[in-house]
Amino acid sequence: MTRATAVVTALAAALALTACSSKAKSDNDSDNGGGDAKGVKTGDGISGRTITLGVLTDMTGVYATLGKSVTQAQQLYVKQVNAAGGICGYRLKLQVRDHGYDPQKAVAAYTELEPDVLGYAQFIGSPFVAAVKDRVDGQDKGLVLPQAWSANLLGSPYVRVIGSTYDIETINAIDFLMKEKGLKKGDKLGHVYFEGDYGENALKGSRHMAEKSGLSVVEQKIKPTDNDMTAQVAALKKAGADAVVISAGPRQAASLVGVAAATKLDVPIIGNNSAFAPQLLGTQAGPALTKNYYVASPTLPIGAATPAAKKLVADYREAHPKDALDNGVVAGWTAASVFGEALKKACAAKDLTREGVDKALLTIDAYDAGFGARQNFTDPKAPSSKESAILKPDKSATGGMTVAREPGASSAAEAYTPGG
Template sequence: MNPKHRTPGPALVAALTALLLAATGCSSKADGGKSSDGAGADGVKSGPGVTADTIRLGALTDLTGPYATLGKSIVQAQKMWADETNAAGGICDRKIEIVVKDHGYDVQKAVTAYADISPDVVALPQVIGSPVVAALLDDIERDRLLTFPQAWAASLLGKDSVQVVGTTYDVDMIAAVDFLTRAKGLAKGATIGHVYFEGDYGSNALEGSTYAAEKAGLKVVGQKIKATDTDLSAQVTALQKAGVKAVLISAGPAQTASLVGVAASRGLKVPVVSSAPGFAPQLMKTPAAPALTAMLNVVSAAPAVSSDLPGVRRMVAAYEKKFPGSQVDAGVLSGYNAAQLLGADLKKACAAGSLARADVVKAHRSQKSADTGLGSPQDFSDVAKPAALSTYVLKPDAKAAGGLAGVEDAHTAPGVEEYLSGRS
């Protein structure tokens, strides 16, 4: 799912565009070149994406591909944040504008969209997809463009300008194995299955499950699948033959529904644990809903949107008012949280006298306990480590907002810190 090569055409265009901008010192598009690298009348240094009255942000999202539902939720949540922020006077006496580009989960389209949007934004509060972010990593770092991926592969760590919010997939799977042994009675010597997407998402998740299983005396049987695989009958057959006592899945909602539904129909009624991208509330309106309710748990760095946390309740109420009829899901929480975190970075950069890209990144990396009230505090000071180590355990609930209810509050699973120390 994560191509390692880059298509040279758009990348070259992006590089030439960046060189041209560096030479001219101003944006070539919106605002007729009013954005500059000098200090404005208010004494605040600006740069690409910043004018005397506007801060422009960008979103590279999926509105027409496999994660279109997620993309819509994140876009609407971040627009809601921008509207709320502007109604309160903006940031640094400037209004927030978010420019949205749909890549349809196509890496080539995303590279082209980045080349188009990057000269005129100061940060990217949303980029959907591990393969998309991986293809853009070098460009993002070169452009010093603070970016919040809606992707959680550990391979995205280590870049000053790229911020994975919350945990990474491997940390989630360590927590999943801990939950299975602690709460589901999985005993030493048992075999667990792990169904995972090819690419960074799945391979990173498998690293975590393999590590945790070895520590717990368990055996992992892996089943690699493609993002286009939506019938997991063959995988269920293989897992049954292997005698698995539980299954982990690191894939999308369609794959989770197929896995759980087929397993239940064939009598493989074992606990299944998914990472957050593997669930969507729409699944609770499918024939797989009873099996999901009975068998599935979700490990997530974020709480359920049905949480009683005051910040989450306020966000849900505001979203339902602004977008009546729209499903409130994990994408809403994730998108709104990322936007609030970026807003705090922009405010801190403004207070320090500069909204230039490098200074926004500097302000971000100085945040050691960023807390939006939407989950665990985040430490952004170490680029090589996940911003948070704690995970929640959730379960499907058709009556709950977002289709999930809380099972366990955020906590750091045993072995996580040791695993990360050994990886560094």
């Protein structure tokens, strides 16, 4: 049993002990099985004229920068929706909990919020979402839109990945390296990855492309608490890596790229979507990041030239003038707006219960939040998209990223079954 598996197993056992108490209110809760004056059926998470959504985020751990941006973007969405009259006559409210990327805190926060929310507009951490997935599917049935892209989360009508999963994203990233950065058959591909759902799912993408394209993979597994990549770079250099994928956090990516430059490992490096923060461009690693680093992303960056991006930039800057813009803003806004679309469709079907919102999401087949990728939620076994944009750090760009390749799905990604 891997450490990641042991963590998830332990968390699942803890959940089993708390599930009964959290649902004990179900039979007697006045909000369950009710309705409103318009004949719209309501249930958990709706009280009076308010719909409450949960936010399980990381404000103090390894993804603190991402968590802050995602959460503030979702708060902005809620503020604007409420100012425009709400959805179905209801105002939206977010209940935010910071788990600090700690598994016990994440599960405890889920258990605390579950009786009082309709669903979750954010849940950071693939292992933590995986730990509650059985409970979500079996009894809670509240829609969860995770800020996590592990293929292990697929298959549920309630836990819905927005964008390509890590394995598909990695396939698209390696396709970019091979078509545009000189990686070729017979070369060695380094892959530095977090232990657990995120990194190990991304590694499947590298192994798949290695088998299909005649590459060999040099694997380097790390923990979220490992911030110095000196040993990993030394191992990759000794192995003769011709390119590197990193499936970790921004700190690990900055260390990897910086150490690689200092030790003259002059190869292209590409990260998964959460392996960058624009604040890194102001550090010593900044010059190396702008030279050799790329990021695969489910969407165009916050600085894209689309009308939606320009409006979001202006609105976010007005709301948070002292905070940096990054792709967490896009991710948070997209997830909140997807949840909002599901609520609108559920209202039209006169069913704002958890089950009604889940069913409504299943009818959305081409949603575009304005960032270059259409999302299809009709098949719970598939991610909503197989597309990835390839972005490049650029200190002069809004949000610190420019587009190196427009969103698209490689032929290898199109032919691949997620989690395969």
